[in-house]
Amino acid sequence: MTGGLEYVLIAVAALWGAAAGALLPRAAHRFAVPAGEEWRSACPRGHPLAGWLGPARCRACRETPYGTDAGTASGAGAGAARSTGARPAYGTGAAVPATVTALVCAALAAATGTRPELAVWLLLAPVGVLLATVDFRVQRLPDPLTLPFAATALALLGLTALVPEHAGEWTTALLGALALGAGYFVLFLINPAGMGFGDAKLALGAGAVLGWYGWPTVLLGTLAGFLCGALYGGALVVARKAGRKTSIPFGPFLISGAFVGLLIGAYTA
Known part of the structure; x- marks a missing residue:
């Protein structure tokens, strides 16, 4: 992708993110x-x-x-x-969600380039920002957002797989959704107080977008999410704003980890 076209694409993605975030x-x-x-x-x-x-x-x-x-x-x-x-x-x-969504979309455009899956990432990004916002406020991931997020991701990626010049695999996206969703569901069964059922549902969508670029991206995004959550929880403990058993919303970190993994997966694809 030429430099001029790259900047135009990033600018358009940022404008889309700002409008959607508002x-x-x-x-x-x-x-x-x-x-x-x-x-x-x-x-x-x-x-x-x-x-x-x-x-x-x-x-x-x-x-x-x-x-x-x-x-x-x-x-x-x-x-x-x-x-x-x-x-x-x-x-x-609207300033904060518009700014955050614009930055997310611009970063995705810079990493993905003109490949057709970029359209999928730009459509899903505002929903991810909304989910993170709601979970931070009330520690709840609404079913009307998490389940359609996963279904939409798989459906759009299935269509993208039919378009030339894509850089992912729909089969791995499906398997990634099932694997990550199952993994989080097991964590929910083991420790319901630490991992909510909503996180397991959100993991379906996260696994789909990460799986598009392969299993290493799934692993990277998953680890990044747990690392972000651990750093946030540790910072709260150090600041004496939470104890070791304090419940924190994990959805924003699951989404952040998926975002990091997706950026690296898109850039290296």
């Missing part, structure tokens, strides 16, 4: 609920939320002054809310 705050807010609870369907003041993608802002809150119940504000009160700066945001802003 749509994640609302989904993160709706999914970030403790285990056993239903997904959020309203803002903190009770206004119904429309859709899953977009900024974490509520249009109805702009029209209802704070301190007034939803649906009871008068027209004069609504005008006062606009003039006094009522805060319509109900979650975090």
